[in-house]
Amino acid sequence: MQRYAPLAVAALLALVPFLGLSSYLMHIFILVIMWAIIGMAWNLLGGFTGLVSFGHAAFFGLGAYCAAIVYHHFAWSGWWGLPLSVVVVALFSLVMGFVVLRLRGPYFNLSTLAIGEVLRVTAQNLDKLTQGDLGILLSQRTWTEKQNYYWVVLLLALGTYYAVKALVGSRRGYYFVAIREDQDAAESLGINTTLNKTISLTVSGVLTGIAGAFYFNYMGYIDPKVVFDLPGISILAIMIVMVGGAATLTGPLVGSVIMVLLAEWVRSIPKLGAAHMSVFGVLLILMIIFLPNGLVGDFGKIRKLFRRKEAA
């Protein structure tokens, strides 16, 4: 039964548009699922391989700009950006991996952060290609109704889920975890750590890039400050995984539901709206101190807490 649970959840989710929800609620659903994709992608690299990236906005923005540039300069449909982003982001990840994967610990973290920032500044300055801070506007979106976008993103999420699951469950997945636990020990056991880290980085990047390309087609407008945003993309991806549960398959979805709803909710409270980053920051600090493995990862801990209360 458990084998078909994800499919059943996806089938249920696929029926959501028939509930006749408002356009705003459909928007929330689409965002939740898009962020779940990014969370799952980040989790493959950060949670399973132990390489905490502060620069997933680089992949996201690159994917988004693939779609935007294809549309803007060649007048093709923005959807061609999806296959194109796979190629571009994969190549970019390989080059990036050459530099950053030789670094460990904090040095890796910060170099990924630097790469995200470099891409943002580059996109801001390369006016001819990206229109700089002006951004690129999609003059006509493919569909006016949100449901088609919803099904597209759901399909992408299902694909991502199975891709991550297959990779993590395979022999390579165990290599990833071995690298996370102790890179030197893994290497001495004959695991090609550089190759495996490169694979993890590339797959994680490509999945995030696809989400970025979808984002352009869905939102219809991007500029460097939005898609290469450090707190808005890179840090949010980390938070989704930290809240949901690092190195779990379902954690990113749980985290994405919580974070997107929390963001929307906090922003809607007039006085608290401007403080939403503080709320996020405090939540992040509390999660790290009390539930370091996230809601899914520390589920046993939470259950124990409630059991003890019942017994008392």
Added chain:
Amino acid sequence: MPKLEVFLQTLIQGFLLGGLYALIGLGMALIMGVMKIINLAHGQLMMIAMYMAFWLFTLGHVDPYVSVLLAVPAMFGIGVAIQKWLINPLQRVDSIMPQNQIILTVGIGMVLTNLATLFFSGDYRSTPVSYATKAWYLSDFWKTSPLELSVSYKELVSFLVAAAITAALWFFLQKTDTGKSIRATAQDKDAALLMGVNVERMRVVTFGLGTALVGAAGCLFIPAYYLFPDLGGQFTTIAFVVTIIGGLGSTTGAIFGGLILAVFESFTATYVGMGWATVGRFVIFVAVLIFLPGGVYSLIRSKKLGK
């Protein structure tokens, strides 16, 4: 010879800025050396110190250079509190994510930036000090000079104060007992513990010291720069790049790192364009990682060993 003039002026500008970059990098290098973590709230803490200096100037008419004396102890307290109540407890938490402490400092930085936006609004602020436009020109001293170079008063004073603080820090680390304990903890935590060093307290003192240093840098920056809540992130990256150029948590390296980065940045700004200065920062960062992974410190050390 206007070309040579521009070149020399850029060099001077970069060198003066380098003193401040070194001060920021020193705080980061100390924390990194002793605790082996990166403090991603470093620039945000500097932003807090800059707001302290700003309000002291606006409300109390305290000169930014005098406010260093007030901001440093205050920032030391903030640093101690963060280390004691947020970072130290994490060592007892069991987690599969290896870099929890770094993510924690990201959270702290987010809260600080957001609180600053809430309380002080996102406006660009500056301290209109009376000596803001004061500068010395080479032709004032040497009438027949073929070149015209200038040094701004506030930049020179900031550089000199930064150099004085750096010298004081060097004395503290080299000559005092606490300083020696800090260096011992950075070299080998367990060995230091066996020698009777209170490692836990050294961590707290180091974090406080690192925060105080970046706080001092903030006060020195404010006469010359605009202040806004989002400015922190940019200085966190500067601090990190400085320590990378300098070499893994090396304080001597951080001084060179600060000078190199600032000179390089001001050349990018002059010869490539203002907007690209940030990209230049990362280009040198990646170049150092590829060609000189140990930073300047590895050069100094290999020379020492060569003797």
